[in-house]
Amino acid sequence: MREPDFWWRKPGIAAWLLSPLAWIYGAISGWRMRHAGWRSDVPVICVGNFTLGGTGKTPSAIAIGAILAAGGDRPFFLTRGYGGRLAGPIRVDPASHRAADVGDEPLLLARHHPTIVSRDRPAGAEMARAAGATVIVMDDGLQNPSLHKDLSIAVVDARRGFGNARVFPAGPLRAPLAMQFAQAHAILLIGKGAAAGPVSELARTYRRPLLRAQLEPAxxxxxxxxxxxxxxxxxxxxxxxxxxxxxxxxxxxxxxxxxxxxxxxxxxxxxxxxxxxxxxxxxxxxxxxxxxxxxxxxxxxxxxxxxxxxxPVTLILEEPDLLRKLVSKPIAGR
The missing domain is CATH 3.40.50 (Rossmann fold)
Structure with missing residues (x-):
């Protein structure tokens, strides 16, 4: 789906007309997010976002995987494999799988660490654990309640922020913003732009640690x-x-x-x-x-x-030690 331009402008007539549908969608999403998920035997770190569309989740997940591996852990990536035909759970093989099989992002993730595609996230987490994972890094899924997250990091683009701050289809939000902030343990702000100030202020309001980073081309x-x-x-x-x-x-x-x-x-x-x-x-x-x-x-x-x-682009963190401390806490607590 190509996102409409009005999502990223001040709310106008289109957002107003779609508000009843947005209210229904937001109520259902919020209700689902309040449910407790299945708890894996290994810690789960979720890298998600508040909006539909790209914010830099995949390079962020790769950066977190690198930090975990450098600390002696064996991270596995877990993703639903959007765009692929295989429901899983299945371990991605970059040599034989194609994007039509497992989706494009899993193929990128599998270049760095073992990657499981599973639309049933608890089943995927169990496969990862059985294969030797000491920690699971879940690419997306902040709003999905099926799997308990020990740490959830919400990635936000500093240029676009939350757009018009309306819930789908009136705007790009996947659920009401307050409900999503309640689920996120930390905010990762990528890039520079007009939204950086408002996002930083909301992070302070909700008392969430704020990390900053840039995406740099190779x-x-x-x-x-x-x-x-x-x-x-x-x-x-x-x-x-x-x-x-x-x-x-x-x-x-x-x-x-x-x-x-x-x-x-x-x-x-x-x-x-x-x-x-x-x-x-x-x-x-x-x-x-x-x-x-x-x-x-x-x-x-x-x-x-x-x-x-x-x-290719790489995530460059301004304070890597802060992220290292955040991702180490759920592992130390197990």
Whole structure:
């Protein structure tokens, strides 16, 4: 689904007209969130967000996995595998699975640590425990009550914040903001932008620790493009964030093409991107998530996957020791 623009502006007539549906959706979401979940024998750290769309959850989960592994733990990632056909529980094999099987984000996570896809999160957590996990890092699921979380970190984009602060479909919130803050133990604010101040103030109001971080593009990947002009394409929660990342790395994107989150590229779309790049002498540039959706495909999609330059991003924390202390508490308490 491509998110509507009015979600990210001051509430207007569209948000007002959708308010009755938003009230119903918010009431149901809030009711579900109050239920106690099944408690795993190993601690569960949830990396979620308050809104629909992308905020940087996956690179945040990867950063947390790295911190846990450096401390001697064996983290497993747990995700529902949005966009994949397999319900699980199943352990992701990057060598044989494709995005159509398990989703794009699990393939990225599995490059770093063992990853379980399961729409039934307790079943996925049990598989991870049986396979030797000492801690589970759950990518998304802040609003899902099925599995008890020992620590929940809500990731917020400093540029977009909470949008118009209305619940879906009147706005981007997955549930009323107060209910979601009650579930989150800490806030991870990524980037810089107009929403940073209001988000920081709310974190103080709800007495939640606030961590700050930036998403930085891989220097080697950006350097390889050099001064060549690019056609940037992205089917993620916030394509504009990717385009801004390219600009900050000195990459000039003459053409920017946005698609909906987890977009499955068609042959015609891939062929059109290739044709535009060839006719205008542009380098196709995309995200890791988009690249894994193209990987293993035939025809134009396979050719696009072969020539597209991928720009990975890494989460850089301003206070890594604070996050290290937060994630160590649930493990020490078990």
């Amino acid at each position: 220097r080697d990947a950006a350097k390889a493009i050099g001064r060549r002009k690019a056609l940037a394409f992205a089917g993620i929660g916030d394509p504009e964030k990717f385009f801004m990342t390219l600009a900050s790395a000195g990459i000039e994107a003459t053409i920017e093409e946005s698609f909906s989150d987890h977009h499955p590229y068609s042959e015609d779309e891939a062929a059109r991107i290739l044709a535009r790049c060839e006719s205008q002498k542009l380098v196709p540039v995309t995200t890791e998530k988009d690249a894994v959706r193209l990987f293993g495909q035939d025809g134009a999609r396979g050719r696009l996957a072969a020539v597209a330059k991928v720009i």
